[in-house]
Amino acid sequence: MADEKRVPSSDSSKAGAQHTEATGGGGIDAAAERGHAATDQFGQPLVQFDPKAEARLRRKLDLYLVPTVSLLYLFCFIDRANIGNAKIAGLEKDLGMSGYDYNALLSVFYISYIVFEIPSNIMCKWIGPGWFIPAISLGFGVVSLLTAYVHNFAEAAGVRFVLGIFEAGMMPGIAYYLSRWYRRSELTFRLSLYIVMAPLAGAFGGLLASGILTLDHVGGLRGWRMIFAVEGIITIGLSCISFLTLTDRPETARWLTQEEKDLAIARVKSERVATTEVLDKMDVKKLLQGILSPVTMSTAFMFLLNNITVQGLAFFAPTIVRTIYPDKSTVTQQLFTVPPYVVGGFFTLVLPLISWRFDTRQIIIILTTPLVIVGYSMFLGTTNPSARYAATFLLSSSLFAVGPLSNSQVSANVVSDTARSSAIGLNVMMGNIGGLIATWSYLPWDSPNYHIGNGLNLAACCTVLLVATATLFWMKWDNKRRDGHNVEEELAGMSRQEIQDLDWKHPAFRWRP
Structure with missing residues (x-):
């Protein structure tokens, strides 16, 4: 936000006179219309909103939007990670896999996942998330079902590659979709409500x-094949329902009144300096603004490192549990993977809730690292089964929260809708490069203690701590530097469109830690 000391007194008075109370309605109507900015040139909102009206709107958005995307993401992650459950249920033996075949099978998924990440989010904006998200969900549900019918490594690799194409747009697509509806402080917690499904x-x-x-069997399928078939069928059913329940944007939401539509649009615009429309036209310059934002690149690098540990835990938790409890039955080993994830789900909601309360994300990202560092230190420092199993609880307590925090952080630190789509796309793409690295972090010859995998994850988490801390100090330094700029002088002679295209380079823009 602009520093009030830089605003001349006459301009400050004028800006104050332009503020309209939400209860009047007219100010919100104007702020919601295309071509009308909801902030002045200093980034100050021109409309004040009734907190009770906002609370009612939030509850309605939460009820209509979050449950559907959360269920879709739940089965997105299940359809991706169930290969870990299938592995200890006989997949490797039945497909004749050996050596590094399992690691290669995981890598094939991430190759297509990474390549299609940013294009998928651009397509999501172009087609509209109300159609795009259900369509790709239906796609990966069908592919999961087809995995039940593979008979060799080549067939399994083929379906995993196609699975990556469909799943690539899911996480960034939902994050981008929710950014159309929620304020930046509210967004982190709403992202956590679906990312907690991981x-x-x-x-x-x-x-x-x-x-x-x-x-005993499902149709003619037995053993691990039943896992893919049943979970794929459930995903297909949920996807068909979501075609009816997801709405693209506030303007097309039949379940909102006109007043609620205006409020939903105006309050999002009020946080976007110099913006005259929430859904701008897509162009290359704005896409690059989102990708090249220093905070986007820093956060995406941190998410890459974080995702090495997240995906490593998801794919290899069953294997880790089997090395800790080798004498237990396969079903019992599967059940031992459950409690750490329950703890992880709890903290994936609590940490973003704290972020919402204090409207901060960078500090919370920093605070997610200590327990993970301790957990991987325990994996490296002891072979005691009970201690190593306890370490999995420390890991899951912090790892998953970085997903909503990082996507919310890149969303909060760009202005236009187009820049937001590419920023989130880059963040998730980098995160899944981390996932690709994770597929090779736990190698067969390094079992049962996996010194290389655990050492890599420890180093990754320590680097996240250093990068996140350095970024926080840089954001504060750059905000102070921007305070010394004269907004009126820098904007003099520029057209409205040129001012909008500045995005995070606008002199009144401030980084939001």
């Missing part, structure tokens, strides 16, 4: 796999 997928996926494996 640790819950570990818990629920383990329970579901255990339950499925107790069945």
Whole structure:
């Protein structure tokens, strides 16, 4: 936000006179219309909103938007990570896999996932998330079902590659979709409400796999094949329902009154300096603004490192548990993977809730690192089964919260809708490069203690701590530097469109830690 000391007194008075109370309605109507800015040139909102009206709107948005995207993401993550459950249920033996074949199978998924990440989010903006998200969900549900019918490594690699194409747009697509509806302080917690499905997928996926494996058969399928078939069918059903329940944007939401639509649009615009429309036209310059933002690049690098540990835990938790409890049955080993993920789900909600309360994300990202550092130190420092199992709880307590925090952080530190789509796309793409690295972090010859995998994850988490801290200090330094700029002088002679295109380079823009 602009520093009030830099605003001449006459301009400050004028800006104050332009503020309109939400109860009047007219100010919100104007702020919601295309071509009308909701902030002055100093980034100050021109409309004040009734907190009670905002609270009612938030509850309605939470009810209509969050449950559907959360369920879709739950089965997105299950359909991706259930290969870990299938592995200890006989997948490797049945497909004739050996050596590094399992690691290669995981890598194939991430190759397509990474390549299609940013293009998928651009397509999401172009087509509209109300259609795009259900369509890709249906796609990966069908592919999961087809995985039940593979008979060799080549076929399995083929379906995993296609699975990566469909799942690439899911996490960034939902994050971008919710950014159309919520303020920056509210967004982190709403992102956590669907990203929490990642640790819950570990818990629920383990329970579901255990339950499925107790069945004699599903149709003509037996063993690990039943896991892919049942979970794929559930995903297909949820995807068909979501075509009816997801709404693209506030203007097309039949479940909002006109007053609520205006409020939903105006309050999002009020946080975007110099913006005259929430959904701007897509162009290359704005896409690059989102990608090249210093905070986007820093946060994306941190998410890459974080995702090495997240995906490593998701894919190898069943294997780690088997090395700790080798004498337990397969079903029991599956069940031992559940409790750490339940703990992870709890903290994935609590940390973003704190972020919402204090409207900060960078400090919370920094605070996610200490327990993870301790957890991987325990993996490296002891072979005691009880201590190593306890370490998995420390890991899951902090790892998953970085997902909503990082996506919310890149969203909060760009202005236009187009820049937001590319910033989130880059963040998730980098995160999944971390996932690709994770597929090779736990190598067969390094078992049962996996010194290389655990050492890599410890180093990654320590680097996140250093980068996150350095970024926080840089954001504060650059904000102070911007305070010395004269906004009127720098904007003099520029057209409205040129001012909008400045995005985070606008002199009144401030980084939001």
